[in-house]
Amino acid sequence: MKELHHPAIENVALEHMFQALSDPVRTEIVNRLATMTEATCTMLNAGRPKSSMSHHYRVLRDSGLIRTRIKGTMHINTLRRAELDLRFPGLLDAVLGAIGVNAGKEAEDEAKGGGA
Amino acid sequence: MKELHHPAIENVALEHMFQALSDPVRTEIVNRLATMTEATCTMLNAGRPKSSMSHHYRVLRDSGLIRTRIKGTMHINTLRRAELDLRFPGLLDAVLGAIGVNAGKEAEDEAKGGGA
């Protein structure tokens, strides 16, 4: 079993978290994980090549935002909610809320023809 | 009077904000502004060359996090707290709290010799 690396919660750096969240592909992953609680990589690959997505999972893992556990041939991803809430109280909830707001706005923009 | 550009609050994108916050120099600026309410650029330049710092102010401005108003020869920076709280309720407070936690941790690490 090939273990993947996850930083200890005390070593999670705020800057790395923000960096991880600065890419729309990754905020979308985080957003989905927030509602689905867990998901395999293929469930989250939106038609994109897997090498690209694997890169994003790694960034999210290294930043401390998600945890990936291996079951059979597939990798199951979850948000590290409880741990993160201990480390940075209230932050993840606020971020998830904002991602939701942002996602809503993007949908609006698209409806107005701004996203096409 | 040379006006600087600030995005309208509706056009502030979450990803840009996170990107702006992904650099320790900038989180420090934000952290200081959170306690000082306002500060000129020289007050925030920690011995670094001003062209570098000016770049960071610009990133923070473009991301929507700070506002710079010009008074005489100096530029006075403030956080766009109220506006941001309307756009992403609770986010900025959580971020400021986290930056504080992070800053505290870094001070600890340094005391332990990890930061040298």
Place this chain on the structure above:
DNA sequence: CCTAACGTTCGCTTGTATTCGAACAATAGA
């Protein structure tokens, strides 16, 4: 053992950020 499925890792290209000196613009004061 052989093959298919799931993701990671490698190597490369392209694009974007950071850094900093030097030149510039705007204001204040002598």
Place this chain on the structure above:
DNA sequence: TCTATTGTTCGAATACAAGCGAACGTTAGG
């Protein structure tokens, strides 16, 4: 007007991140 001060802008070097095909490793099933 001349000079000092405050910050921005330009330009170039360097470093970092995204994207993707191809090769690889691991597990499941035949």
